[in-house]
Amino acid sequence: MAVPKKRTSKSKKKTRKANWKKKANKEAQKSLALAKSVLQGKSTTFLYTIYINE
Template sequence: MAVPKKKTSQSKRDKRRATWKRKAVLEAQKAISLGKSILTGRGNFVYPPNEEADDEP
């Protein structure tokens, strides 16, 4: 079986984890911002017409 030759240093591990967490925080901020803009009506969204309502008399 293949095994790593050397142990990964703590600084490299911590740097990778910090990058991963930073990306998650940024995505969460984008999601919150998008949700707020939708709720306030400021977003530039075009919703497709509801086709089910057109089919029924």
């Protein structure tokens, strides 16, 4: 099993964590914007079907 040879510094760990959170936040913002546009009926990039109960 692979084991790191030296301890990772706090600053490297914090940097990696910050990058991960920034990436997740960006994806969350994109999905929220898409959801809003779908609800308003203005979406052009998202394909979906509308079921009408009759």
